[in-house]
Amino acid sequence: MRVNPNFDHPGRQSGAVLLVAVLLLLLAGVMTVFAMNVGLFEQRSTGNDLRAKAVNEVAEAGLAQGFEYLMRQHSEMLEDASLWQKCTATDISFPCGAISAAPIDTDGDGTADTARRATMYRLHATSHTIPGLDNALANYMLELEETSKIDTAANGASVSYGVAPVVCFMARPATSVANLPIQCGAPGASGVTDLKAVTFVSVAKIPGESASATLVQTLGEYPTLNDxxxxxxxxxxxxxxxxxxxxxxxxxxxxxxxxxxxxxxxxxxxxxxxxxxxxxxxxxxxxxxxxxxxxxxxxxxxxxxxxxxxxxxxxxxxxxxxxxxxxxxxxxxxxxxxxxxxxxxxxxxxxxxxxxxxxxxxxxxxxxxxxxxxxxxxxxxxxxxxxxxxxxxxxxxxxxxxxxxxxxxxxxxxxxxxxxxxxxxxxxxxxxxxxxxxxxxxxxxxxxxxxxxxxxxxxxxxxxxxxxxxxxxxxxxxxxxxxxxxxxxxxxxxxxxxxxxxxxxxxxxxxxxxxxxxxxxxxxxxxxxxxxxxxxxxxxxxxxxxxxxxxxxxxxxxxxxxxxxxxxxxxxxxxxx
Known part of the structure; x- marks a missing residue:
């Protein structure tokens, strides 16, 4: 039997091995780069998730502090008509925009005639500022006690937050028609009761980051004694x-x-x-x-x-x-x-x-x-x-x-x-x-x-x-x-x-x-x-x-x-x- 002299030549064998090794190294390098990208993506995703959770927790804290500040510590603010300005039906700015613009029946004729948003009140704009938040937001927010505010989130990041109320001053219905939606009136006006429903809009941000959260929750009031x-x-x-x-x-x-x-x-x-x-x-x-x-x-x-x-x-x-x-x-x-x-x-x-x-x-x-x-x-x-x-x-x-x-x-x-x-x-x-x-x-x-x-x-x-x-x-x-x-x-x-x-x-x-x-x-x-x-x-x-x-x-x-x-x-x- 005659053997091809080129097949088992030592030089050619080593060249083939080297080529395979280089290809494997290149493949390993590519895989490593892909793995690094996946790892960086997961790391970023994990970081984003942590920041999102942290900023949501801070926004929840803002809701709780807003409840306590307005409803318990400074409830007299709800009796001062000069502090409040009416939202309009088309106002989508903060915080009125957090209220539904869906129309409601206010006169009992069976026809929805007034936007819910247009019956509620936010604080008058002030010169109140909060570091890390736009003035367009801070102007309508409660001036929470600085000693009780949170400066750092659970992950160690600095945070800024505030909460703004939007109030329904509950009024007696102008008609005896059953199942009317809750009626809101002007603060201090005739027919307005002592009851309020307050929607709190809490905004939290991490300065320098894109992480932010807006949470909304409504509180009502009921008499301590039943009639x-x-x-x-x-x-x-x-x-x-x-x-x-x-x-x-x-x-x-x-x-x-x-x-x-x-x-x-x-x-x-x-x-x-x-x-x-x-x-x-x-x-x-x-x-x-x-x-x-x-x-x-x-x-x-x-x-x-x-x-x-x-x-x-x-x-x-x-x-x-x-x-x-x-x-x-x-x-x-x-x-x-x-x-x-x-x-x-x-x-x-x-x-x-x-x-x-x-x-x-x-x-x-x-x-x-x-x-x-x-x-x-x-x-x-x-x-x-x-x-x-x-x-x-x-x-x-x-x-x-x-x-x-x-x-x-x-x-x-x-x-x-x-x-x-x-x-x-x-x-x-x-x-x-x-x-x-x-x-x-x-x-x-x-x-x-x-x-x-x-x-x-x-x-x-x-x-x-x-x-x-x-x-x-x-x-x-x-x-x-x-x-x-x-x-x-x-x-x-x-x-x-x-x-x-x-x-x-x-x-x-x-x-x-x-x-x-x-x-x-x-x-x-x-x-x-x-x-x-x-x-x-x-x-x-x-x-x-x-x-x-x-x-x-x-x-x-x-x-x-x-x-x-x-x-x-x-x-x-x-x-x-």
Whole structure:
């Protein structure tokens, strides 16, 4: 066999190897360059992602600081009309442009006629500057406290941020058409309420970088108390025993304009003695004996006036003495159950297993007064018999925490004064400024929201609160006893159930009937100017009165004010400035 002499020549073999090696090195170099590019791209992407997250966190902080600054620390700004200027429908500049330009119906004719943006207000432009932000943004931003601002993001980068509010000064609708959108008016104008909805527009940037974020969130306000002026004089989840010579002055508009309600009861009202219900005019004008109505701080006071006397018109209910039932339109209770709607001047309140879910009596009276859910109706009988699960409450001053019911958490957070169950060892959840004594229950100087955790009786010949400075008394019912009231109170009283379960037959944790196991007992000399709400039963001995007083209840509503809260679905990051 003959071999090709060129095939196995050593020189040619080494040349081929060298060529292959060079090609491999070139290929490796190209791959290395590509790998470096991919690595640099990933590094840049990671850096961009970190900067984006950091600037978003700063923008979130701006929202939180804006809420605190305007809604809590400087809420007086919302009352100063000179600080605000109206947006226009076509203004897309900061911060008006963050509000929708979609038209809404403002006159109830069914036609969208005004852009939402054109009904809202931003701050007047100022000379306020923020390093790192354009003056076109900073001019409309809140002047946040410099000591509380963030200068450096979590990744160590310097940051600049600010937040601007756009306000809807909520107005009463000019028409009674149902389902109208929220109406906004001019600050201080007629028909504008104390409620506001504020949209905060927060902008954050990293100076020298392209990283920026714009976040938008809207806060609304709701009354701390749920419609005090609409409450009947007496609302009870158990039987309201209108016994003795109890006098009740009706709320003439509790059931709607011109519809009086004196007692609203989930169960049947038991009446004995010479109880009467009447309008204020009959109570004060036609009273008898030595009773003497007198003007008192913008209202009328007469602790021992009487209905149905000295030629007065017939009372609303119980015009006949003795044990004869004579319920008028102002008594809302139940005889039997909701399957029998009733006849005559009033009808059965639908609030049982036969009427669920049409519950005409509130299953949770704590929510009825304070707007916070505390009880759950687990068996669909229109009565919340089971306390909701505990929540963790933290004392904002000391940091102490505790597991408490949602009603107690609300009271710890909002009570002006708390009378502890054990004065020698008060709960660490009570702030130092809240700590009160039993003397609060015997002083006319007592005002605001007072929570008494134990020994909550109000003695005879004492006055709590005044019409100009009324009280909201939350009196905890002892486990097997009653709260006793014999003095005079100007304000609203809430008798609170302290157990974790309640008996539908009594409306409380009590298992017995009045008077042995009542939640409340009113004794001779007691007078409440305002409203009474109780979880459970009540019993009255001797001459007492519960008098609807619109002046007192209006003052309570004004004094307690509103609570801000974020609106569901009101956060977005759709804008960019």
């Amino acid at each position: 005090p002026m609409g409450k009947p004089p007496i609302t009870a989840s158990g039987s309201a025993g209108v016994t003795g010579t109890l006098q009740i002055v009706t709320n003439p508009n509790a059931g709607g304009p011109g519809v009086p309600v004196s007692v609203w009861n989930r169960l049947n009202i038991t009446k004995t003695g010479t109880t009467n219900t009447c309008y204020a005019d009959e109570f004060f004008r036609y009273t008898q004996g030595s009773a003497n109505p007198v003007p008192y701080q913008g209202t009328i006071r007469c602790d021992d006036c009487r209905c149905d006397a000295n030629g007065a018109p017939a009372t609303l209910s119980y015009d006949n003495s003795g044990n004869l039932q004579a319920e008028g339109i102002d008594i809302l209770d139940v005889e039997g159950d909701s399957r029998d709607r009733g006849t005559g001047t009033n009808y059965n309140v639908r609030s049982d297993q036969y009427s669920y879910p049409t519950c005409e009596f509130p299953p949770d009276l704590f929510r009825f007064v304070f707007g916070v859910r505390a009880w759950n109706d687990t068996n669909n009988d229109c009565f919340g018999e089971t306390k909701l699960a505990n929540v963790v409450y933290q004392n904002p001053d000391s940091g102490a925490t505790g597991s408490v019911g949602p009603d107690e958490a609300h009271l710890y957070a909002n009570a002006d004064k708390i009378i502890p169950a054990d004065p020698s060892n008060p709960s660490p959840l009570i702030r130092a400024s809240q700590l009160g004594t039993a003397a609060l229950l015997s002083s006319s100087a007592t005002a605001g929201l007072i929570w008494c955790q134990a020994n909550c009786d109000i003695g005879s010949n004492v006055q709590v609160g005044t019409p100009e400075a009324p009280v909201i008394l939350v009196l905890d019912r002892p486990g097997t006893g009653s709260v006793r009231i014999q003095g005079v109170v100007f304000g609203m009283i809430f008798i609170r159930e302290t157990g974790t379960t309640m008996n539908p037959a009594t409306g409380s944790s009590g298992t017995g009937a009045c008077p042995s196991n009542c939640s409340l007992q009113m004794n001779a000399g007691a007078a409440i100017y305002g409203a009474l709400v109780l979880q459970g039963q009540m019993n009255v001995n001797g001459t007492s009165a519960v008098i609807h007083d619109a002046t007192v209840l209006r003052t309570i509503a004004e004094n307690e004010g509103t609570t801000p809260a974020t609106l569901p679905g009101a956060w977005n990051d759709q804008r960019s400035y």
